[in-house]
Amino acid sequence: MKRIVGSPGTWSGMVLRLSQCFFAAASSLAMCSAFGFSNYSAYFYMNLVLILQLLWSLYLACQDIFSLRNNRDLHAPDFLLFFVIIDWVMAILMFSAFCASASVTIFFMKDMNFCAEYRRLDCNQFTLSVTLAFFTWLLQAASSFSGFWLLVSFF
Template sequence: MDPYCCDCLFSDVHYLIASMGLQMLWSFGLACLDGYAIRANKDLTSPILLSLFVVGDWVTAILSFAASSSAAGVVILFQKDVLFCRRYPQLPCGKYELATAFAFLSWALSATSALIMFWLLAAF
């Protein structure tokens, strides 16, 4: 097995996992904050809080897009350019392709949230 390609795959997987982990923590934190606000009848529409949400959403959206694009580049390289997945069928190339597709879906939803939060901040 070519060690360069495996190093490329695993470093890319680690970046994708770290980016999606950060996205998960950010989203979970916002969900907990929303739950607290609903339960305690608090208003979360102050300009300072909205600007914090906008910055957090944009950072996680950009990181998700970078990780998704990097993973998609490796998927295309392995499947179409060097035919690495055909030579080594024991590698989980299908799972990696599915993870990349879900990462792009996560990015699309995160970017939508970031854009909506930016519009809310601009409307203030």
């Protein structure tokens, strides 16, 4: 089994997946605690993607833990191809959700100055959630690249 940092079935891979779970959960919690976030399509979409991300990362973290305990090899090409495709789709969804929410937050804070005018708008929570979503995306991109690199090294 090749040892590429962050690939499935390695310690670094497991740490990456657990960090994704942590950041996705924290970002989703920050969003849910903001008043009326579901009125805005961009925030609703980001929350949905974050929950999907959390479930996917949790599933892969469990796979990694199982593989590390039982010394099972997760690097079969078919298995890996499936992982890498879903990983890339998740990374693209996460990036689009982050961009959409960031632009709406900038619109509230800078363009329209709604945050100062409407006190009920939880701009701090929105900003916190978007920042955490950015870190989730960075970690997801790292996992996707590492899986892709491993797949390329088979050919």
